[in-house]
Amino acid sequence: MSVQIAIIGCGGMAGGHLNAYLKIHEVAPEKAELVAVCDPVKERAEEFANRAKEKTGKRPGVYDDTDKMLANEDLDGANICTPHAFHHVNAIKCLNAGVNVIVEKPIGITVKATQAIIQAAEANGKIAATAENIRRMPSRRTAHWLMNQKQMLGDMTMFFAQHASYREPDPEANWHWRLDLNLGGGGMVMDSGAHYCDTLCYLFGEPDTVYARVAQLQDLKVTKNGQLIQNEQEDTWTATINFKSGTIGTWTCTWAAPGHAFNHVVYYGTEGCLLDDGDIFHGPFDGAKVVLKDGTTYTMEALKADYMADLSKEEKDRLFPHGLTDGVQLECYDFVDAIENGRPPEINAEMGLKAKAVAEAIYESGVAGQAVNYDDVVSGKIETYQNPINEARGL
Numbered sequence: 001m002s003v004q005i006a007i008i009g010c011g012g013m014a015g016g017h018l019n020a021y022l023k024i025h026e027v028a029p030e031k032a033e034l035v036a037v038c039d040p041v042k043e044r045a046e047e048f049a050n051r052a053k054e055k056t057g058k059r060p061g062v063y064d065d066t067d068k069m070l071a072n073e074d075l076d077g078a079n080i081c082t083p084h085a086f087h088h089v090n091a092i093k094c095l096n097a098g099v100n101v102i103v104e105k106p107i108g109i110t111v112k113a114t115q116a117i118i119q120a121a122e123a124n125g126k127i128a129a130t131a132e133n134i135r136r137m138p139s140r141r142t143a144h145w146l147m148n149q150k151q152m153l154g155d156m157t158m159f160f161a162q163h164a165s166y167r168e169p170d171p172e173a174n175w176h177w178r179l180d181l182n183l184g185g186g187g188m189v190m191d192s193g194a195h196y197c198d199t200l201c202y203l204f205g206e207p208d209t210v211y212a213r214v215a216q217l218q219d220l221k222v223t224k225n226g227q228l229i230q231n232e233q234e235d236t237w238t239a240t241i242n243f244k245s246g247t248i249g250t251w252t253c254t255w256a257a258p259g260h261a262f263n264h265v266v267y268y269g270t271e272g273c274l275l276d277d278g279d280i281f282h283g284p285f286d287g288a289k290v291v292l293k294d295g296t297t298y299t300m301e302a303l304k305a306d307y308m309a310d311l312s313k314e315e316k317d318r319l320f321p322h323g324l325t326d327g328v329q330l331e332c333y334d335f336v337d338a339i340e341n342g343r344p345p346e347i348n349a350e351m352g353l354k355a356k357a358v359a360e361a362i363y364e365s366g367v368a369g370q371a372v373n374y375d376d377v378v379s380g381k382i383e384t385y386q387n388p389i390n391e392a393r394g395l
């Protein structure tokens, strides 16, 4: 029987997971079946069910409550796409009911929440995967290959990922869960930043120490039910990240910089650099290029072709099954295949924790006013920034 899947939280990103399962149904009809969709706003789940029926002819069960869904469905896996505060709540319910989970980044809302997911997976002998789509795409795989396998840039020494621009504060904008630390856990350092933290671990391994300043330089307010509410997210951070490998990097972002905007992302090795032209969250992108010491230049397009040609058939089938190259489709396929074959997923919850802890180390350093040891953040020894969030969530 195909792997029986549910989606919990049917908002924006879950639409990507739904599309992924519809694509998997197209390329490998026997692989997985979306049998249930769940959202406290039931109309959202209804809409997902209608879209699935249109494509597959079968309508998944519709639920507004995870417990009801788990009591009624015989599931193999669940995709958790809720606001961050409810990732661990839903993941632990599923795992305790014997259902494997793939949890959207940044896995738990805090390190403690993530450790609770890991423990529930271990206790129940089930998979907890992190939904991290960015590193799976061809240009990111190619960047990893050229730095780590080909060593095309020599030893990786440093990187700069910098963005400055200006956003006018808009107090009339509507409040959203992301703007409340007790629901989001942080601002863009750990929201879109979760992708970059994973990419950094993927390219350079684990950090050693992190020093950061995190600030809201403009007074950011939004409107909630007619009332002005403080947006608790940072609009600015600058972080120096020292890796155990010796690589040093700075990751800086601000939307509070009027008058001059710039964006610059570049990775240096002893023999040359990878010059990216993308944003500071989701690269290295297709428009990147390698420039060596002697000026020789390779486009990412050409490097991607070399990388693909370098892969064995087994590697290609594992990394890009059925020729898929979209990161969300690939993470969902990897999850289903891991369940089917009783193997670990590529990015399990422990690896999700490692990426998440980079973002938390930035916040923890910001609060401490000094560099923090990354391993102390992973273990939960340093959690001053996260303590109020843990308390609010009953962790």
Ligand SMILES: NC(=O)c1ccc[n+]([C@@H]2O[C@H](COP(=O)([O-])OP(=O)(O)OC[C@H]3O[C@@H](n4cnc5c(N)ncnc54)[C@H](O)[C@@H]3O)[C@@H](O)[C@H]2O)c1
Pocket: 008, 009, 010, 011, 012, 013, 014, 038, 039, 040, 041, 044, 066, 081, 082, 083, 084, 086, 090, 104, 105, 106, 131, 132, 133, 191
């Ligand atoms: N991988 C990516 O590129 C990417 C992009 C955007 C968002 N995300 C992640 O996806 C997740 C969801 O973000 P989003 O932008 O889709 O948010 P969203 O607000 O659009 O959707 C969240 C949905 O969850 C539902 N929900 C709220 N509480 C719930 C609960 N307790 N149980 C079940 N459902 C609940 C809401 O009703 C809503 O429909 C977050 O973890 C976010 O970081 C990932």
